[in-house]
Amino acid sequence: MKPAPFEYHAPLSLEEALALKREHGDDGKPLAGGQSLIPAMNFRVAQPSILIDLNKLEELRGIRKKNGALHIGAMTLQSSTEHSDLVAQHAPLLHETIPNIAHPQIRNRGTIGGSLAHADPAAELPVVALALGARFRAQNADAERWLEVGDFFSGLFSVALEPDEILVEIAFPEMPANTGWAFMEIARRSGDYAMAGVAALLTLNDEKIEAAKLVYLNVGDGPVEAMQAQQRLQGATADAAAFAEAAQLAAHEDIDPYGNVHASPEYQRHLVSVLTQRALTKALERASN
Amino acid sequence: MTATHAISFTINGQPHEAAVEPRLLLVDYLRQHMDLTGTHVGCEHGVCGACTILMDGKPVRSCIMLAVQADGHELTTVEGLAEGPDNMHPLQEAFWEAHGLQCGFCTPGFLMTLKPYLEEHPDANEDDIRHAISGNLCRCTGYQHIVDAALLGAKKMHAK
Amino acid sequence: MAIGQSLTRIDAEGKVTGRTLYPGDINRLGQLHAKVLFAQRPHAIIRRLDTSRAEALEGVVAIFTAKDVPVNEYGLILPDQPVLCGPGSNKAHAERVRFVGDQVAFIVAETERIAAQARDLIEVDYEDLLVLSDPLVAREDSQTLLHPETGSNVLCHYKIRHGDVEAAFAQADVIVESEYRTPAQEHAYLAPEAGLGYVDEAGRITVEVAGQWAHEEQEAIAHALNLPAHKVRVIHPAIGGAFGGREDMSIQIVLALAAMRLHERGIVRPVKIVWTREESIIGHHKRHPYVIRSKWGATSDGKIIAAQSEVIADGGAYAYTSTKVLGNATLMCTGPYNIPNVHVDSYAVYTNNVPGGAFRGFGGPQGAFAAETQVNKLAEALGLDPIEIRQRNVARTGDETFTKAPLPGEVTLEQVIAETAKAAGWENAKTGWVRDAGKAQWPGDGERPVHIKRGVGFASGFKNIGFSFGFPERAWATIEIHGKAEIERVVLHQAGSDVGQGAHTVFKQMAAEAVGVAVDKVELVLADTSVTGDSGSASASRLTFMSGNAIRGAADAALQKWRDEDRPAIAEFKYVPPATTAFNPETGEADPNFAYGYVAEAVAVEVDTETGHVHLVDVICADDVGKAINPQQIEGQVEGAVVQAAGYTILENFIQTDGYVRTPHLSNYLIPTVLDVPDRVQSIILEYGDAVGPWGAKGMAEMPYIPLAPAVIAAVQDAIGVWINDFPLVPERVLRALGKL
Numbered sequence A: 001m002k003p004a005p006f007e008y009h010a011p012l013s014l015e016e017a018l019a020l021k022r023e024h025g026d027d028g029k030p031l032a033g034g035q036s037l038i039p040a041m042n043f044r045v046a047q048p049s050i051l052i053d054l055n056k057l058e059e060l061r062g063i064r065k066k067n068g069a070l071h072i073g074a075m076t077l078q079s080s081t082e083h084s085d086l087v088a089q090h091a092p093l094l095h096e097t098i099p100n101i102a103h104p105q106i107r108n109r110g111t112i113g114g115s116l117a118h119a120d121p122a123a124e125l126p127v128v129a130l131a132l133g134a135r136f137r138a139q140n141a142d143a144e145r146w147l148e149v150g151d152f153f154s155g156l157f158s159v160a161l162e163p164d165e166i167l168v169e170i171a172f173p174e175m176p177a178n179t180g181w182a183f184m185e186i187a188r189r190s191g192d193y194a195m196a197g198v199a200a201l202l203t204l205n206d207e208k209i210e211a212a213k214l215v216y217l218n219v220g221d222g223p224v225e226a227m228q229a230q231q232r233l234q235g236a237t238a239d240a241a242a243f244a245e246a247a248q249l250a251a252h253e254d255i256d257p258y259g260n261v262h263a264s265p266e267y268q269r270h271l272v273s274v275l276t277q278r279a280l281t282k283a284l285e286r287a288s289n
Numbered sequence B: 001m002t003a004t005h006a007i008s009f010t011i012n013g014q015p016h017e018a019a020v021e022p023r024l025l026l027v028d029y030l031r032q033h034m035d036l037t038g039t040h041v042g043c044e045h046g047v048c049g050a051c052t053i054l055m056d057g058k059p060v061r062s063c064i065m066l067a068v069q070a071d072g073h074e075l076t077t078v079e080g081l082a083e084g085p086d087n088m089h090p091l092q093e094a095f096w097e098a099h100g101l102q103c104g105f106c107t108p109g110f111l112m113t114l115k116p117y118l119e120e121h122p123d124a125n126e127d128d129i130r131h132a133i134s135g136n137l138c139r140c141t142g143y144q145h146i147v148d149a150a151l152l153g154a155k156k157m158h159a160k
Numbered sequence C: 001m002a003i004g005q006s007l008t009r010i011d012a013e014g015k016v017t018g019r020t021l022y023p024g025d026i027n028r029l030g031q032l033h034a035k036v037l038f039a040q041r042p043h044a045i046i047r048r049l050d051t052s053r054a055e056a057l058e059g060v061v062a063i064f065t066a067k068d069v070p071v072n073e074y075g076l077i078l079p080d081q082p083v084l085c086g087p088g089s090n091k092a093h094a095e096r097v098r099f100v101g102d103q104v105a106f107i108v109a110e111t112e113r114i115a116a117q118a119r120d121l122i123e124v125d126y127e128d129l130l131v132l133s134d135p136l137v138a139r140e141d142s143q144t145l146l147h148p149e150t151g152s153n154v155l156c157h158y159k160i161r162h163g164d165v166e167a168a169f170a171q172a173d174v175i176v177e178s179e180y181r182t183p184a185q186e187h188a189y190l191a192p193e194a195g196l197g198y199v200d201e202a203g204r205i206t207v208e209v210a211g212q213w214a215h216e217e218q219e220a221i222a223h224a225l226n227l228p229a230h231k232v233r234v235i236h237p238a239i240g241g242a243f244g245g246r247e248d249m250s251i252q253i254v255l256a257l258a259a260m261r262l263h264e265r266g267i268v269r270p271v272k273i274v275w276t277r278e279e280s281i282i283g284h285h286k287r288h289p290y291v292i293r294s295k296w297g298a299t300s301d302g303k304i305i306a307a308q309s310e311v312i313a314d315g316g317a318y319a320y321t322s323t324k325v326l327g328n329a330t331l332m333c334t335g336p337y338n339i340p341n342v343h344v345d346s347y348a349v350y351t352n353n354v355p356g357g358a359f360r361g362f363g364g365p366q367g368a369f370a371a372e373t374q375v376n377k378l379a380e381a382l383g384l385d386p387i388e389i390r391q392r393n394v395a396r397t398g399d400e401t402f403t404k405a406p407l408p409g410e411v412t413l414e415q416v417i418a419e420t421a422k423a424a425g426w427e428n429a430k431t432g433w434v435r436d437a438g439k440a441q442w443p444g445d446g447e448r449p450v451h452i453k454r455g456v457g458f459a460s461g462f463k464n465i466g467f468s469f470g471f472p473e474r475a476w477a478t479i480e481i482h483g484k485a486e487i488e489r490v491v492l493h494q495a496g497s498d499v500g501q502g503a504h505t506v507f508k509q510m511a512a513e514a515v516g517v518a519v520d521k522v523e524l525v526l527a528d529t530s531v532t533g534d535s536g537s538a539s540a541s542r543l544t545f546m547s548g549n550a551i552r553g554a555a556d557a558a559l560q561k562w563r564d565e566d567r568p569a570i571a572e573f574k575y576v577p578p579a580t581t582a583f584n585p586e587t588g589e590a591d592p593n594f595a596y597g598y599v600a601e602a603v604a605v606e607v608d609t610e611t612g613h614v615h616l617v618d619v620i621c622a623d624d625v626g627k628a629i630n631p632q633q634i635e636g637q638v639e640g641a642v643v644q645a646a647g648y649t650i651l652e653n654f655i656q657t658d659g660y661v662r663t664p665h666l667s668n669y670l671i672p673t674v675l676d677v678p679d680r681v682q683s684i685i686l687e688y689g690d691a692v693g694p695w696g697a698k699g700m701a702e703m704p705y706i707p708l709a710p711a712v713i714a715a716v717q718d719a720i721g722v723w724i725n726d727f728p729l730v731p732e733r734v735l736r737a738l739g740k741l
Helices: A014-027 A037-042 A078-082 A085-090 A092-100 A112-118 A125-132 A227-233 A240-254 A265-288 B026-033 B090-097 B107-120 B126-132 B144-159 C012-017 C052-056 C112-121 C135-140 C165-171 C214-225 C252-264 C277-283 C322-332 C364-382 C386-393 C413-423 C503-515 C543-563 C631-651 C708-720 C731-737
Strands: A007-009 A028-031 A050-053 A063-066 A069-073 A135-139 A144-148 A153-155 A166-173 A179-186 A196-205 A208-217 B005-011 B014-020 B052-055 B058-061 B074-076 C032-038 C044-050 C060-064 C103-109 C123-128 C154-162 C174-182 C194-199 C205-209 C232-235 C271-274 C290-298 C304-316 C341-350 C426-429 C432-435 C452-464 C475-483 C487-493 C522-525 C569-575 C596-608 C614-624 C680-686
Touching: A014 A028, A014 A050, A014 A166, A063 A085, A069 A085, A069 A112, A078 A092, A078 A112, A085 A092, A092 A125, A092 A179, A092 A196, A112 A125, A112 A166, A125 A166, A125 A196, A125 A208, A179 A265, A196 A265, A208 A227, A208 A240, A208 A265, A227 A240, A240 A265, A265 C731, B014 B026, B052 B107, B058 B107, B090 B107, B090 B144, B090 C012, B107 B126, B107 B144, B107 C012, B126 B144, B144 C631, C032 C112, C032 C252, C032 C277, C044 C103, C052 C060, C052 C112, C060 C112, C060 C252, C103 C112, C103 C252, C135 C304, C135 C341, C154 C322, C165 C290, C165 C304, C165 C341, C174 C364, C194 C252, C205 C214, C205 C252, C214 C232, C214 C252, C252 C271, C290 C364, C304 C322, C304 C364, C322 C341, C322 C364, C322 C452, C364 C386, C364 C452, C364 C708, C386 C413, C386 C432, C386 C452, C413 C426, C413 C452, C413 C596, C413 C614, C413 C680, C452 C708, C475 C503, C475 C543, C487 C503, C487 C543, C503 C522, C503 C543, C543 C569, C596 C708, C614 C631, C614 C708, C631 C680, C631 C708, C708 C731
Parallel strands: A007 A050, A028 A050, B005 B074, C032 C271, C205 C232, C304 C341, C487 C522, C614 C680
Antiparallel strands: A063 A069, A069 A166, A135 A144, A135 A166, A179 A196, A196 A208, B005 B014, B052 B058, B052 B074, C032 C103, C044 C123, C060 C103, C154 C341, C174 C290, C194 C205, C194 C271, C290 C304, C426 C432, C452 C596, C475 C487, C475 C569, C596 C614
16 A cells, blocks of 8 residues: 555745644644654555645754753654763653664654654653653744643544644653652564553652652553552552552553553553563662662 | 655765655655665565665665655665675675575665664674664574674774 | 585675565566455455446556456365456356455556556455354354365365274373464565566566466466466566465466456556565465364383374365375374374364465474474473483384385484484483583573573474475476586576575585586576476475486586587486375375475573563574585574574464454564574584485475474473463463463
8 A cells, every 4th residue: 555645745944834734724744753654654544635744844853951851852853862961861761761662763763742742552752751741832823832741642642732733842851859760661572562661750758659650551542640559659668569559550440451463451451560560660779879 | 646846865876856746655766766676665664674775874764754755865775885886885795795695685674774883883792783673674584694794794894 | 515615695796785676676668557456355255346447447457357367266286266256257166255365356557556546446245154264163064165066164184093092092101182273374575475477579478476486387377377388487586585475376377367368458568566565464375273182192111102183274265285284284293203003183174264375394383383292291291301202202214104104214313303402401311311401501591580480492303305295296407518628607497496595506506516617607597487497396395405406417417418529518307206105095104205304403481470471592403404505504594494483483473363364564463573583593404414315415494493383382381380282472371371361
């Protein structure tokens, strides 16, 4: 199969891109890295009538530290993020996550913003965004606004952007002090879509857990935060017993996985339990150092 | 029919201009309109790596790029690896000598993935190389000889 | 000496520079483009087929359906498959589609895009029939017959009756009984099917395509088009992998049909087709899934005295090579052992699944899985070492198998097992073979987290070289010797296909050796039925042996002519190996093969007992290849076979549900990447010499495949204490075996 016909624009400025988006609304599909969109178009699972290629917008690329957060332009390549010292230093969770995304060739085209706006429930970046409390800057032809992560992901492959908006920047706040982190996923082969994955954050106050974040991929319609597991950990002593209980809650109460050709829902729950304990153990190690 | 778009890019060091339909995939453009059939199609959705080419020196999957997206960039395909028709790139020599191929269909994709990697990482060890080629599928060799060829290639590339 | 040199591949330059043309890379002036309309449903009768809207589309040149095929049938063994399904042909029941990949129409247009659009405009009314997707159910169903004219869904039934198993079971000290299930497997050669059909300058209907047996394709086309063979020409350009998957027809006949029919209409334009990966996966055959129910008995001295098996193969919709694969599996399901009482019933059953056909190993991996696992279980039950039990039972030179024919030539399995075992840390101590895991150097140690368990497993195997059971076996070669006083150049005509395995390089070495010249003095004329004689297929690990002997014979004859001053000296030679015979229908007596390869493997695995993932860490494979013509290529074959077998055993999972393929892409059918393969594969190449093979060489391409699955299963059992009787070892299966799911 090959893509169905479409109209194509490659704007040279953000202004031009936003004008196109204003004109075409939902019919105007932004093309970022294309590493998810074009395969879908090759199989005609996606048939956008108009593509707005954002790849010439250098102004949407870049990583800077600002006001206690790492600001990443939406069109920043995943590979740039992977090799960025700023990211390694100020967003180590992101740094740990990126090499899990597919393969190097994919990361040479795939973008941070593209992956987030595509909102594939099996993708890695949405869970990191949710775990870190990322904020999303969207622009239309007139104005810009910031969305909180809780409002951004709105369902299966859906984000809360208006028809005339383009995602231009994402801010990843730095983790609080005494916070450990871990990202892990389990796939059949490395580089494949994971059967389950987790981003975990653990903020300690002496031996006690002040705050915990557990966010999972591929177990729901989008990134799934394990509310009950997090609650169980809050204020608890950081030990294997607490982690085991949190894992149980995450696997059996907080998620409702669909299963897929590679993993039954039962197996996904089992993986969530295993991943939760492994990730929390790792995060604890890092928090203690 | 949709309109064509004018694009200009460099291919294997040569400037090139064309007018292409937006939905034409880059791999199909190379294979069908430029007679550069060394880049192969194995899966049509970016998972096998047989279509790997270099864009601005970095490996990308040409089956999930549009030809129009080549505009303004420098492309290199396997046909552009050798310096001339009578000599080969040291990596190509290495694959030949170290038996790094059997049916050869996946080979151009491996070469294009390894060339920039080995240029940047002359001291890559076996484990590094395995990770670098983890996105390229081969069904014939079992990969061991490909890794050997890559190690030999690195030596040859940096001996020059 | 050209033999024994690791000569680099003669086709490498073209392949590394991208200049080599695979069928999809070939373009001919004025070419048209084709697409196939597949049935996309597993069992139905076509009640109405209307191509008129499609034909009216601008740019459509022709649409061919069943009525356009002169003799609408194909089959390597049995012609039970329509070339095109639909009404109006002379083939009984051709209006039935019996699996999702049945072809209904062949659309030819100016561009591929138009052909695809036209394909989607063809109207087909199907009356769905009951879908039989379980061979055990299909075997018993006499109402829903896939091939009504046969009266049964059982395509084939072999019986082995040797000795008295019931009496032997009564004598046995231990009995092991299990049901084994092996999965389908997709070949996943990187190059999907592609080719061109046209009329050549001599007026021959010509097809350029990747295949495994040019002359068989020529015959199949000639049969279907009702043409004499010499009016059909098949050319193999470079082939992007095969592994058995290109042994049956896919696009050859329909391309030839289009070329012929267009020519009749005055349209002399080539037709090109390129399949997508999905079309390739549903459109070509798979490795047969098997159910093998085994009951074996042994006495406490470690002698296996009885083996009983019921073997059921899922043959899918058409016969393909199911009868031969079944024959192999039947031979191998009791292993290369001297068992005095053997009782086997084996069946190949039609179902609405994708047909089963040739795939490296050809029934051997399935049979060996059951046989070797039974041996390993008997060892455990008897408290015997797995090497020791094998050496007490393995066949030796001159031994007969249950077929009542002695194994041909020297049987070196004992030595092959010994070499593998020693490399893996076994010792042949006074009390027998034994392994001290603590002292063994292999697989080496390393620290592992507590949830990762390591295990070691062993299996041996044998596999025929060449066609079996009386299937006509021969290979032609022609050698031309040119020169004046001295030999200046040698031309070898040889049709054997290089599907990646390096056959062409080895042919050149053998020709050089046989004539007595340097390798670079040899030129090759390759797979083109108009200029090369039939060498048989690139399958059954046979080309080195068969073509090698043909080359020797042709070289000897040409050299004789040369010496007689007949210059250029040209000689053609047909090599025919010792005859083989089919199974006696009541007893299974036969002389099934003229040569065997012997192999053994020791493997080390790691099992993550939390997630169920199995990782194959290290493999030692010893293979008696007779004589290594090209050692580097042999290593490449060993490594490639081990990785494919590892995929078969652990990672790959071909899923068909009610006849629909759920894994038609390389993103859901997962073949091993470099990170999924054993950290190391050590090949031990043994050269015990075959009396009949050229320079003592045998074949080996399938051998390393045969014992891998049972060796892994044994290693997993060693790691986690549980025998798993089916695979692939997807993580869930392992966790369920551990009782964790």
